[in-house]
Amino acid sequence: MKILARHLTADLFNCQNYQLNDNELIKDMLVNLIQKFEMQLIRLSMEALDSSHTVYMAVLGQGHITMHVYPELKYVSLDIFLCQENAEPDKLGQAVRNYFKPDKTKTTVLKRGDFGTAKDLKPKVKTKVAPLRKIHNTGAKVIRILARRNNNQ
Incomplete structure (x- = not known):
């Protein structure tokens, strides 16, 4: 089976890095990691969608x-x-996790591309949930923060 790309998604919960809202430091971290892993940076952008949500x-x-x-959450x-068959996005993902220092992560890795015949088109998915430190009722905290935000709007 030929793989055209590898795709990693990760949720980082209860990040301990106090610089979650320092946009320049986060951009610098991304640039440094891209250089460290010898990748070609074409464009880096950052957009603050609102005071509590920034996209890089x-x-x-x-x-x-x-x-x-x-940052609030x-x-x-x-x-x-x-887009490489032998890519290792999990190494890059680990470096990002090391920067943000989450208590818990949920990671999914997908192999993207040609999965063979029509009957074999279901991709193989590997999902891993790894608590790094004990979380105290994070789900309830997230719900309370979102409820407060909705009530204030």
């Missing part, structure tokens, strides 16, 4: 990296798509 997008010669950062949504 790095377009690479090998694919893309997208991050949605929610201490949450980061990460998407790494690398």
Whole structure:
């Protein structure tokens, strides 16, 4: 089976990095990681969608990296798509996790591309949930914050 790309998605919960809303530091981290992994950066953009949600997008010669950062929730949504059969987005994902220091992560890795005949088109998905530290009722905290935000609007 020929794989055209590898795609990693990760949810980083209860991030301990106190610089979640320092846009320049996060952009610098992305640039440094792209250089460290010897990837070609075509464009890096950052867009603050509102005061509590910022999106970072790095377009690479090998694919893309997208991050949605929610400082109030201490949450980061990460998407790494690398257009190489032998790509290892999990190594890049680990470096991003090391920067944000989450208590818990949920990671999914997909092999993208040609999956053979029509009957074999169902992709193989590997999902891993890994608690890094004990979380105290994070789901309830997220719901309360979102409810407060909706009530204030």
